[in-house]
Amino acid sequence: MAVRDTGAEQKIKDSAKKMFFSEGKLHATTQDIADAAGVNRTLLNYYFRTREILFETVFKEAMQEMGVKLDSVFLSKTPFYEKIEMFIDVFTAEITAYPYREIFLITEIHRQDVKHLNTGPGHSQIFKTFFVEVQSAIDGGILRASTTPLNFTMNLFSIMAYPVIMEPLYRNMFDLNAEQFAENLKTRKAEILDMLFK
Amino acid sequence: MAVRDTGAEQKIKDSAKKMFFSEGKLHATTQDIADAAGVNRTLLNYYFRTREILFETVFKEAMQEMGVKLDSVFLSKTPFYEKIEMFIDVFTAEITAYPYREIFLITEIHRQDVKHLNTGPGHSQIFKTFFVEVQSAIDGGILRASTTPLNFTMNLFSIMAYPVIMEPLYRNMFDLNAEQFAENLKTRKAEILDMLFK
DNA sequence: CATTTGTTTGACATTTTAGTTAAACAAAAT
């Protein structure tokens, strides 16, 4: 049978991911997405039936991509400090590419009718395992005694993600241009490690 | 002249603030807002002319309210550590009441046409003053030498705001119910202070 | 080269949303 695959379907998904997750255009319409992809809007319906399904598809793909990458870090047998370093590197790459992905999820969850909120089930177990490791680091004196695995993990996510998301606001508040802000972000890995570890 | 003021205008603003800033319903329509306020949708147009103006109005009000509160902290003559404690208390109250306010701003900024992005001008100067204070704390050995005023401030914002915003996702990822999550948030002030200060 | 199969388009229908208008209404002032 003839399988042509001119790449339109992929172009649409890439375009949607870029608008939603990279550019933060949470109100993008199907027309916006089609235009950015350089295809006719009807193709969105041809490939994905409805706009909702397109949303689900790209979101699930994005979450799964991240899941795979984070798992490769969390499940590795590296010593704790090096593991966190790896995590920072991987997560920084993710958040830089898709700073608004989680925000997209949250706003979709909060929309009138919640249909596709699943972040994937297996995650909870992986974090339980990771939390044991963090607890060992606390008990072993590598981390501050005042922290907990949950707080440690949330802090880590927060410190890496939030500044990237808030860039437009922070640049205004702190009077920084794009270069200055980008330059500062680079200095943060060392800072984060120093802050989290004792 | 007859000034009746049945409170509809205020009800609309409160309803909009609640939907956008508290509940994170960034896609709320004028009908949604009117319904939640218990008024006829036409009243939104009567009082605010357009939906855009309503957005601007509630956002400016919300930012100004926060500005006043933060200024009262930043400009107070309290010693540095106590000042940060005050800040955490004030900001926690703010972020609990309006967790999605800044996210709303960011998504509006990223919308096709950027019209009302002004966060207010005076802020930049206030932060410059605060940054001097932070630098003194670094020089005085109260804060880690590896930090900078900018990083210290962004970390503070991040750690407080992000977990609240991400609650629906984190509860899923970490398998927590609403009570467990709320309980944990309460433990964070001590943790944050311990992490930020040497 | 005709057929099959998947792809793409334009035209249309439907739904949703924002904005307008004129009239009804209610309370205060004259």
Add this chain to the structure above:
DNA sequence: ATTTTGTTTAACTAAAATGTCAAACAAATG
């Protein structure tokens, strides 16, 4: 009691956005 002024509503218009459909198209297959 009537006028004035501000408030509220229903009905309507206009625009924007989603979804459907039939026909055109292009490449591989027989």
